[in-house]
Amino acid sequence: MRGINFLSGCAAAIAVLGTSSHVTAQTPLVRGALQDVSPARLQSDVARLADFGTRHTLSETASETRGIGAARRWLRDQFQGIADATGRNDITVELQRFIQPPNYRIPEEVELVNVVMTVPGMLPEARDRVYVVIGHYDSRNGDAMDFEGDAPGANDDGSGTIAVLEMARVFAPRRLDATVIYMMSAGEEQGLLGARRFAQVALEEGMDIQGVLSNDIVGDPSGPDGRSAPTEVRVFSEGIPMYPESGEMNMIRQLAMESDSPSRQLARFLDDCARRYATDVRPRLIFRPDRFLRGGDHSAFNEQGFAAVRLTEVYEAYDRQHQDIRDVGGRPYGDTAEFVDPEYLAGVVRLNAAALGEMANAPRPPRCNIVITGLETTTTLEWNASTEPDVAGYEVVWRATTDWRWTHVEDVGLVTSHTIDLSKDNWYFGVRAYDREGHRSVVSFPGVDRQ
Numbered sequence: 078m079r080g081i082n083f084l085s086g087c088a089a090a091i092a093v094l095g096t097s098s099h100v101t102a103q104t105p106l107v108r109g110a111l112q113d114v115s116p117a118r119l120q121s122d123v124a125r126l127a128d129f130g131t132r133h134t135l136s137e138t139a140s141e142t143r144g145i146g147a148a149r150r151w152l153r154d155q156f157q158g159i160a161d162a163t164g165r166n167d168i169t170v171e172l173q174r175f176i177q178p179p180n181y182r183i184p185e186e187v188e189l190v191n192v193v194m195t196v197p198g199m200l201p202e203a204r205d206r207v208y209v210v211i212g213h214y215d216s217r218n219g220d221a222m223d224f225e226g227d228a229p230g231a232n233d234d235g236s237g238t239i240a241v242l243e244m245a246r247v248f249a250p251r252r253l254d255a256t257v258i259y260m261m262s263a264g265e266e267q268g269l270l271g272a273r274r275f276a277q278v279a280l281e282e283g284m285d286i287q288g289v290l291s292n293d294i295v296g297d298p299s300g301p302d303g304r305s306a307p308t309e310v311r312v313f314s315e316g317i318p319m320y321p322e323s324g325e326m327n328m329i330r331q332l333a334m335e336s337d338s339p340s341r342q343l344a345r346f347l348d349d350c351a352r353r354y355a356t357d358v359r360p361r362l363i364f365r366p367d368r369f370l371r372g373g374d375h376s377a378f379n380e381q382g383f384a385a386v387r388l389t390e391v392y393e394a395y396d397r398q399h400q401d402i403r404d405v406g407g408r409p410y411g412d413t414a415e416f417v418d419p420e421y422l423a424g425v426v427r428l429n430a431a432a433l434g435e436m437a438n439a440p441r442p443p444r445c446n447i448v449i450t451g452l453e454t455t456t457t458l459e460w461n462a463s464t465e466p467d468v469a470g471y472e473v474v475w476r477a478t479t480d481w482r483w484t485h486v487e488d489v490g491l492v493t494s495h496t497i498d499l500s501k502d503n504w505y506f507g508v509r510a511y512d513r514e515g516h517r518s519v520v521s522f523p524g525v526d527r528q
């Protein structure tokens with residue numbers, strides 16, 4: 078046994094039991110990316126985006142200064158500038174267009190356009206793995222169908238859109254093993270249209286999307302009545318798949334894995350990264366698919382079976398969300414840029430960046446099983462060996478069945494099975510891979526192998 082650490086950060090336990098601290102282990106690449114996040118740039122970019130007046134999905138596209146067309150051309154140009162500065166010729170920046178037929182919020186056929194930058198992975202064996210960071214660049218005001226009135230959408234979702242842009246800026250010059258897609262979606266407010274289209278095509282084309290981080294309303298930590306949560310952001314994750322495959326619900330019930338979906342492992346991973354990089358903004362994990370009875374772009378990826386989570390500030394200010402700009406008795410309404418806090422937004426971006434840099438550089442999470450040979454008090458896990466050449470080893474993690482996060486970890490080295498002296502009756506287990514620099518993958522939850 079190489080040493081067991083308590084992830085909870087109990088110093089005495091680490092000193093007695095540990096060989097290295099998993100709580101504070103950081104990699105230079107990710108630490109450097111976090112340092113490059115610029116609150117001043119975030120602030121000016123959010124204000125610039127809000128200045129297009131409205132980015133309603135049905136707003137005009139011919140003007141160079143107002144409407145969703147001008148906004149997306151500006152966003153594309155930002156992406157292109159980032160891509161050009163790298164000197165790489167394999168980065169693509171696209172306006173991905175499709176025709177959206179009428180629906181309850183689309184009165185007549187309209188062209189929708191996602192703004193997408195794809196940065197291929199630098200490790201050939203990892204290039205097929207894709208991570209998506211997404212924010213929706215469309216906006217709305219009090220009337221979901223008002224395509225002419227002002228809808229600056231500074232926070233919803235200018236904040237998430239600019240978060241995506243900033244992540245592209247800090248990571249494009251850096252070497253990531255896996256492929257990252259930076260995406261600004263259209264039509265979220267009209268029914269998740271841009272994200273759904275993208276996710277459907279991705280599934281049809283067999284794109285191996287391993288994780289999606291959707292940032293939607295992440296710029297304003299203050300809420301109504303003086304409430305504020307400047308050091309937290311909510312992370313929503315589904316526990317049960319939206320459209321389970323045949324037999325999947327039965328397996329979830331048999332293995333009691335109703336809180337161990339890939340999306341939930343991704344949410345826990347964000348929490349783990351926040352602890353390791355001591356980010357100013359920490360995730361508050363909410364174990365439900367979204368806010369009560371609501372949905373967002375991550376839901377469109379969940380629909381297709383992809384792991385996807387949503388980040389949203391703790392207190393939403395409804396005076397400023399989906400509101401016409403106006404003043405009622407001295408009380409301002411409307412989603413204007415002055416209410417976006419650049420330091421808070423930078424904190425959310427750093428949290429995203431910690432997770433993105435870690436999972437894109439770590440080896441693919443192993444497919445693992447709990448091996449059953451008979452009744453026994455120990456637990457044996459086995460997993461497939463990584464095909465990525467920089468894999469340096471694996472860690473087994475576990476937690477009590479009532480715990481929300483992984484609390485224990487054992488570094489088991491470069492092996493493909495391990496027996497641990499704890500009963501699978503009483504604990505949940507998982508396996509993750511790490512590379513030579515110490516980037517760790519998202520935890521993989523085991524199935525069963527009856528021998």
Ligand SMILES: [Zn+2]
Pocket residue numbers: 213233234265293294
């Ligand atoms: Zn939104």
